Structures are given as structure tokens and as C-alpha cells.
Amino acid sequence: MSCYATSQELSCLFPYLERAGEYLYARGFTLEAALENDGLVERALEIARGAMKGRKRPLFCAKDFEEEAAAARLALYIIAASGNQYAIRRFADRESKLFTARLRGVPGLQAPECKASIAADLGVRARPSREVVKGSILAVYFPLAVWWTHYLRYAPQEPDWAMINRPVVKGWVLIRVDDFERLLEEAYERRVLALASREDIGYISGQLAKRPEVAELLAELRAYRPVAVKASVPGAHPPCMQAIMDAIKRGENTPHVARFAIATYLLKRGWGVDEVVDLFRSSPDFNEKITRYQVQHIAGQVGGRKEYSVPSCETMNSWGLCPTNLGCGVKNPIQYGRRAGAVAKENRA
Amino acid sequence: MRYIEALFRDYYRRAQLEVPDIERREFAWLTRDGAMVRHRSFKGVEELRSFCAKEAPLGVYYSVALYSDPGNKDMEAKGWLGADLVFDIDGDHLDTPACRGMELLTLRCLEDAKEEAIKLLEALDNELGLAGEAVYSGHRGFHVHVRDPEVRGLDSGERRRLVDFITARGLDLSKFVVRGRRGVENLLEEAAGSLRRIMMGREDGNYAIHIDEVVTADVHRLIRLPRSLNNKTAFITLPLSKSDLDKPAEEIVERAIAFRKGSISVTFKKPVGEVLWEKINRGVGEEAVLPAYMAIYLYLQGYVDLNGVR
Numbered sequence: 036m037s038c039y040a041t042s043q044e045l046s047c048l049f050p051y052l053e054r055a056g057e058y059l060y061a062r063g064f065t066l067e068a069a070l071e072n073d074g075l076v077e078r079a080l081e082i083a084r085g086a087m088k089g090r091k092r093p094l095f096c097a098k099d100f101e102e103e104a105a106a107a108r109l110a111l112y113i114i115a116a117s118g119n120q121y122a123i124r125r126f127a128d129r130e131s132k133l134f135t136a137r138l139r140g141v142p143g144l145q146a147p148e149c150k151a152s153i154a155a156d157l158g159v160r161a162r163p164s165r166e167v168v169k170g171s172i173l174a175v176y177f178p179l180a181v182w183w184t185h186y187l188r189y190a191p192q193e194p195d196w197a198m199i200n201r202p203v204v205k206g207w208v209l210i211r212v213d214d215f216e217r218l219l220e221e222a223y224e225r226r227v228l229a230l231a232s233r234e235d236i237g238y239i240s241g242q243l244a245k246r247p248e249v250a251e252l253l254a255e256l257r258a259y260r261p262v263a264v265k266a267s268v269p270g271a272h273p274p275c276m277q278a279i280m281d282a283i284k285r286g287e288n289t290p291h292v293a294r295f296a297i298a299t300y301l302l303k304r305g306w307g308v309d310e311v312v313d314l315f316r317s318s319p320d321f322n323e324k325i326t327r328y329q330v331q332h333i334a335g336q337v338g339g340r341k342e343y344s345v346p347s348c349e350t351m352n353s354w355g356l357c358p359t360n361l362g363c364g365v366k367n368p369i370q371y372g373r374r375a376g377a378v379a380k381e382n383r384a
Numbered sequence: 385m386r387y388i389e390a391l392f393r394d395y396y397r398r399a400q401l402e403v404p405d406i407e408r409r410e411f412a413w414l415t416r417d418g419a420m421v422r423h424r425s426f427k428g429v430e431e432l433r434s435f436c437a438k439e440a441p442l443g444v445y446y447s448v449a450l451y452s453d454p455g456n457k458d459m460e461a462k463g464w465l466g467a468d469l470v471f472d473i474d475g476d477h478l479d480t481p482a483c484r485g486m487e488l489l490t491l492r493c494l495e496d497a498k499e500e501a502i503k504l505l506e507a508l509d510n511e512l513g514l515a516g517e518a519v520y521s522g523h524r525g526f527h528v529h530v531r532d533p534e535v536r537g538l539d540s541g542e543r544r545r546l547v548d549f550i551t552a553r554g555l556d557l558s559k560f561v562v563r564g565r566r567g568v569e570n571l572l573e574e575a576a577g578s579l580r581r582i583m584m585g586r587e588d589g590n591y592a593i594h595i596d597e598v599v600t601a602d603v604h605r606l607i608r609l610p611r612s613l614n615n616k617t618a619f620i621t622l623p624l625s626k627s628d629l630d631k632p633a634e635e636i637v638e639r640a641i642a643f644r645k646g647s648i649s650v651t652f653k654k655p656v657g658e659v660l661w662e663k664i665n666r667g668v669g670e671e672a673v674l675p676a677y678m679a680i681y682l683y684l685q686g687y688v689d690l691n692g693v694r
Contacts, residue, residue, distance in 0.1 A: 173574055176562050183512055184534060187542040197554035198545065199591075204577030206513035353553055355544060 037152050039143030043104075047096035048137045048144075050107035051130065051227050052156045064105040066112070066242055070249075075102050079109035080252055086114070086129045087122060087259060094133075094140050108230075113249060115231035116240035117256035121286035123231045125319040128288055131224035132320070138216050147178050150215060157222040159185045161215070167207045177202060177209035181218065186210075189221040192290045192355060260286075273371035275351045276300050278358045286317045292346075292354045294318075296368075298333045299345045303369050308334055345369045385416060387690065388680060389440045392613055395642050396436035401429050401611050402623075404531060408450035408465065412606050413441035414615050422606070425455035436612070443615035445606040448529075450536070459604065466536030467603045468529055469543070471516070471550075472596040473500045475524035479594075488659045488685060489524055489617070494633040501526040502629055504593045507550065511578045518629055520636050522614030522621040527607060544601045552591035555582070613642060618680045634661055641677045648679035650688035 038045065046055035069075050082092065096103055107130075114126045138144055138153070147163040154161040160182035164174035183198065186208040190196040202209040210218070233239075243249045272280070279297045282289050294315065301311050311330045315321055328337065335342030347367050351357050365371050403409065406429055412422040413436075426432040436444060447454065448470045452463030475483045475497040482492035501518055505528060508514040514535070516528040538546070548554060560572045560582065575583060585591030599605055608614065608621045619640040628636065637660060651671050656664045659678065666672055671691065674682070682688040 168576060171574055171576060173572070173576065173579075176572065184538060184542070187538070187545045190545075192541075192545075194554045195556075197556075198549040199552050199555045199578065200559040202560075202572070202574070202577055202579050203511045203549070204579075205510070353548065355541060 038149035043100040046104040047100035050104040054156055059105050069105050069109050075106050078106035082107055082110035083113045086126045092133055094136055112239050115236055116243050117253050119256050119259055122256050122259050124288055127224045127227040128319040130227050131220045134223040135216050135220040154219055157226055159222050164209050168204055173202055173209055178212055179215040180207035180209050183208050189218045193292050270372040273363050273368040274358050275356050276368050288319045293356055296346050298330050299343050302334050303345055391643055393437055393440040401433050405450055410447040410454040412445045414443035423457045444609040444612035446609050448605045448607055468531045469535040470607055471528040472599040473497050473525045491633045497525045498633055500594055504528055518624045519610050520622040520640055522619040523617050540601050540603045547597045547600050550593050555591055616684055643676045646676045647673050648676050649673050649691040650679050652688050654687045656687055
């Protein structure tokens with residue numbers, strides 16, 4: 036795999052890679068066998084509970100590589116068997132962030148060839164840039180190359196990641212190492228979500244329920260809900276903002292630009308920083324400290340002290356946040372409530 | 385209109401249509417009443433050609449998408465298998481002196497649209513490694529089709545992000561600033577792939593390729609069938625080779641003329657000045673005898689009434 040790590044160490048670091056699954060299977064870690072191993076089940080329960088409580092797993096694998104890898108896979112199946120989409124998304128978010136931290140922090144994984152081979156396992160076509168743009172200085176600044184269709188699929192949907200802001204040569208998008216790692220994080224998250232929705236999850240669920248301590252956690256997980264958002268804004272909301280609010284309330288992992296847009300909008304509609312922070316509590320990756328700082332920044336209370344405006348409808352559309360191509364009759368989402376109010380007044384008259 | 389129908393029928397009797405994966409595509413056509421009939425499928429090119437020769441549709445369209453059941457009226461039940469990538473460059477939407485406010489087709493505007501099509505084909509090749517096939521739309525612009533299996537699985541969000549790339553939306557030049565020796569910051573100057581477009585854009589301020597964004601992002605789009613007749617002009621929707629695009633727009637339109645023979649007497653309903661290579665200069669109510677293709681074009685555009693065929 037061109038990485039300075041053994042197969043068992045790699046399986047422990049990245050238990051949801053295809054090759055980790057194959058390795059564990061070859062080593063006899065089937066679902067049935069794992070469920071007969073008390074220590075492994077206990078560790079799986081610990082990982083699953085930890086993810087829900089926001090506990091971090093260690094960056095390095097120190098011992099019992101295979102058991103740790105098998106326990107992580109078992110933890111995912113426990114979460115998936117609960118059928119609770121919010122819990123699944125929260126778990127996927129935690130694991131994908133751990134993936135990036137390990138990809139960046141474990142010394143044996145730093146060669147471009149190693150990172151490219153991990154990408155291949157995730158279905159991302161990538162090569163070291165020096166193989167793509169031979170003799171060009173570009174390979175120095177952008178050491179990794181991702182095939183353009185995979186870039187469009189996995190790059191975060193944020194303006195910074197627009198493909199036009201990367202050199203694109205004969206289908207290869209040249210990127211910096213940290214961007215590459217971030218892109219793989221998205222692919223890894225989708226891998227975790229795909230494993231959680233595998234076709235035989237019903238069978239797995241039946242096997243898991245045979246162990247009382249797992250059944251107990253499954254019951255807890257089924258009742259696990261995002262923090263309820265109580266605050267509401269009176270009046271009509273434009274379709275874009277309504278869609279973002281609904282997605283957040285459902286506990287979905289919304290893109291950064293959507294969070295920025297809804298924060299600017301709600302602040303302009305009179306919400307306080309605390310109320311906006313509370314709205315984000317249901318996000319799978321919620322971190323109070325970071326969220327509070329960012330909302331205060333948008334409100335102009337910290338940092339550059341600049342209060343951000345609500346993005347225009349044109350910008351919302353270009354960010355892919357407009358649920359309709361037809362528009363909603365305004366140029367900026369903040370005007371929508373006023374317009375809707377005026378129409379209602381006219382109708383009443 | 386019956387005369388036009390007869391001409392269209394005659395054209396389709398000898399037309400050589402080519403449709404890749406025809407049995408997987410949805411077809412649609414414009415009837416003489418202007419109604420659009422959709423959700424039809426054909427098993428082969430000959431069946432399609434015979435149908436066109438019999439019905440003489442004013443416009444024929446096919447889906448960029450491939451379906452397992454293309455004739456199904458329920459879009460959900462059609463079974464989407466993938467879609468070609470298509471681009472539409474319409475002179476009508478170009479903000480150039482030649483195209484701004486254009487009503488009837490001018491060669492100068494078509495030249496501008498052709499330049500944009502060449503720019504797009506070069507970008508597809510240099511930047512994405514894709515081979516596009518250009519088609520003259522039979523009116524004011526060009527279509528570019530990409531049928532590479534690589535692009536067929538792109539969903540509409542991914543296509544929208546590709547549109548952003550082609551139109552250079554969100555370009556931030558600071559992303560290409562690199563720190564050189566002694567910490568001096570410079571813009572990367574490498575004429576490779578998209579950087580070439582960006583370097584050229586820094587000179588003329590034009591980084592974007594002007595395409596119809598909605599067309600490219602739509603994974604169910606119906607697009608004019610190559611070698612069919614354009615209902616707005618009666619010109620052929622003409623597939624072009626790369627060398628065809630190097631030729632003047634006049635030659636492309638000449639080749640797209642389906643009805644060359646004869647001339648037709650017309651009465652003008654609106655004033656007409658310059659059209660293509662002809663200076664007509666006639667006012668409302670005036671009569672003239674025009675080449676058949678020009679008379680039919682002006683008739684389909686609503687500028688003249690046809691009096692009689694000569």
C-alpha cells in the first residue's frame with residue numbers, strides 16, 4: 036500500500052476501508068465471532084457510546100490492532116442497527132474527522148503514494164501530481180492530483196473549493212495535501228454511511244440483539260434525539276432558509292455555506308447569538324465553543340467586527356442552496372418576509 | 385404551412401440520422417400546432433427516420449439521458465441510467481456588440497458564438513481531457529455533446545459545479561499565489577490546463593466560457609436531434625468536425641441549408657434589413673422574391689407571408 040504501516044495497523048487506523056474489512060474477515064473476525072468475544076463487544080459498546088457523547092478516540096493505535104478494528108466496525112453496525120439516522124450521521128461525522136486526524140498525524144502515512152492508495156480504497160482516483168504534470172513546478176505546490184469527477188463529488192460545497200480555484204490539467208485537479216485529506220474525509224464519511232445502510236443490516240440487527248448489553252444500547256440509541264430546537268421566528272421564510280432550518284432540525288450535516296447563510300439571516304431577523312448557537316446543537320458535529328465564536332464573528336462581535344450581510348438570492352443559488360430554480364420574487368432572502376407580509380396585507384384588503 | 389410540411393417530409397425521406405444508444409433515449413417532437421409530444425422511444429434509426437418522413441415534425445428532440453424504459457411517461461419509472469454532458473452556446477445570450485439586441489441571425493454574431501464553442505472545446509480537452517462533439521444548432525448557436533462514459537454518472541449537483549468551473553464562477557486569483565525565493569509572492573504562471581485560460585483571462589478580463597447554465601445542469605434535458613431540421617429556421621442541426629469550426633460561420637450556415645432550390649414570393653409583415661449574407665432592406669407591406677431558404681426562414685420567424693413558390 037506504499038504506506039509505512041502493517042496491514043493490521045492500517046486496519047486499526049482506518050477500520051472502514053475495504054481492505055480493512057477484507058483483512059479482518061481473512062483473520063476470522065466475522066460478525067458471529069466478534070459477538071462471542073466479550074472484550075471486543077465491550078469495546079464496541081464503548082466506541083458507540085463515546086461517539087454519541089462526543090468523546091474522542093485516540094489518534095494512534097497502540098495495541099490489539101485487530102480487536103480495535105473489529106470493535107470499531109461492530110460499533111458502526113450497532114449504531115446502524117438502531118435505524119436512528121441522526122445517530123448514524125453523528126457517528127459518521129466523528130469517525131471521518133478521526134480519519135483526517137490520523138491521515139495527517141500518523142508518521143507512516145505521509146507519502147503521497149500512501150495517501151493516493153488510501154484514496155483508491157475509497158473509490159477516489161488520485162495520483163501524485165509529479166506523475167501527471169511531469170517536469171512542472173505545479174507538482175511542487177500541489178503534490179496530489181484527483182480525477183475531476185471525483186473532485187466534484189467529494190469536495191466540500193463551499194466557495195473556497197470551487198474547481199476553478201485549483202489547477203486542472205487534462206482531467207486532473209491538482210491540490211495541496213491538506214485539501215486532499217479534507218476531500219478524503221468526505222469520501223470516508225460516505226463510506227461509513229454506505230456501510231451503515233448495507234442490505235443485510237436486518238440480519239446484522241438480529242444477531243446483535245442476541246446480546247443483552249447490545250440490545251440495551253440499541254434501545255437507548257433508538258431514543259437518541261438531537262437537542263430540540265425550541266426557538267422559532269414569526270413570519271414567512273424564503274424557501275432556501277426554510278430548507279436549511281428544516282435540515283438542521285432533522286439533525287442533518289448541512290454544508291458550511293448553509294450554516295453561514297442561516298446564521299446571517301436569523302441574526303438579521305432579530306435572533307440573539309445564544310438562540311442561533313442553540314439551533315446548531317442538533318448538528319451531528321456540534322461544538323459549542325467553535326460555533327459560538329463563529330456566530331459572534333458573523334454578528335460582528337469578535338474578530339474583524341464586521342457584521343455580515345445575508346447572501347443574495349443569486350449567491351444562494353450559486354451555492355446550490357436554492358431549492359427552486361424559479362426564484363421567490365426577491366433579490367435577497369431577508370426581503371422575503373416583508374414581501375410576504377405585504378402580499379398578505381393586500382389580500383386582506 | 386402545408387408547403388413547409390411537404391418540404392420537411394421530403395428532407396426526412398433522404399436524411400441520414402445518427403443517434404448513439406437510440407433505444408435508450410426518450411424522443412420528443414413539435415407538431416404543426418406547436419404542441420410538444422414527449423415520452424416516445426424508437427428501436428432504431430430507420431424507425432425514427434420513417435416516422436419523421438411520415439409525420440414531418442417541425443422539431444425533433446432527444447434526451448441527453450439514457451433510460452431503461454425511455455417511453456415511460458412517469459419520469460420516476462423511466463429508470464435513469466446516466467446522461468451525456470451537453471453545452472448550449474446561444475448567440476442570443478452573448479453580450480457582444482454583434483449579438484446584443486440581435487433579432488434576425490447575423491453572421492457576425494454567429495462568429496462570436498463559434499469562438500465561444502471553440503474556447504469550450506479547447507477547455508474540455510486541455511482542462512478535463514474530454515472530447516466534445518460540436519453541432520451547429522441550426523439557428524443562433526452551437527451545442528457541444530460529450531458522450532464519454534466518464535461523464536454519464538454525474539448528478540445534477542456535480543454538473544452545476546462543473547458549470548461553475550466552465551463559467552469561472554467564484555474565481556479567486558489569490559489561490560494561485562505562491563511564495564518563491566526570498567518569500568516573494570507571485571501568481572503561478574504555467575500555461576497548463578485551466579491555468580492557461582486564467583492567464584489569458586488576466587489579459588482580456590474574460591475568464592468565463594458563456595454557456596446556458598440550465599441546459600448543462602439538467603440530467604433529463606431534451607436537446608435538438610443532430611441532422612434534424614430547426615423549427616425556427618428550417619436549417620439542418622449540423623454536426624461539425626474540429627476543422628469545420630475553423631471555417632467562417634458563413635460556410636457552416638451554407639452547409640446547413642436544407643432547401644436550396646427555387647425562390648419564393650413573399651410579403652413583409654415587419655421591416656427586414658440585413659440577414660446572414662443578404663441585404664434585404666424591405667418595409668412592411670412590400671413584396672419580394674427571395675431564395676427559398678431565406679423566404680422560409682423569414683416566414684418561420686414571423687417576418688413575411690409566403691405568396692407563392694416560383
